[in-house]
Amino acid sequence: MTERFGDRATFAVEIGGVATPGLRVVDVWAAGRRLTVDDNAAYVPSLAFYMRADAQRVRAGDLPACPFPGRSPEEIFGLVHADRTEFRERFWFLRWTEIVDNVSTYAYLDGDVVLGFRFWRDTHPVPEELGRFFTTRIPPEEFATIVENAVDALS
Secondary structure, eight states: OOEEEEETTTEEEEEEEEEETTEEEEEEEETTEETTSSOOEEEHHHHHHHHHHHHHHHHTTOSOBOSSTTSOHHHHHHHHHHOOSHHHHTTBOOOOGGGGTTEEEEEEEESEEEEEEEEOOTTOSSGGGBTOOEEEEEOHHHHHHHHHHHHHHHO
8 A cells, every 4th residue: 555645746755565675665756757767666774864864954944045046947957957066966856765866856945945857867758758857846844744754654
């Protein structure tokens, strides 16, 4: 039985059954797209650590502010992604082990958490999505609560 935290249309984490000893089925959704299309078998101790770290970071307001005010989120994430300096690393987000290593994910605060991601693997099942940035907005408290509740369900 799968337990869902959040809303797939904005942001959700779904916890499924045991895949093999030490691994659980976990799906992550943002902007109506499943980020875990390539691998959803998660090693729970590592995943829980990274999820809690992001929830705490968001709760503490430790995400950077919008780097390019006045531009669209898609344009902002394109500019951040194209930057090859430490600047880009400040915006890295949802680096939650192998289950999401098929997407480049970034976030900033602009009242809400603004999350942007793009699929990069040539084997992505929806070719027209490759290289395109998708974005969603979620209140920080809501994001942190979704993630913390999902981690609690994993434990």
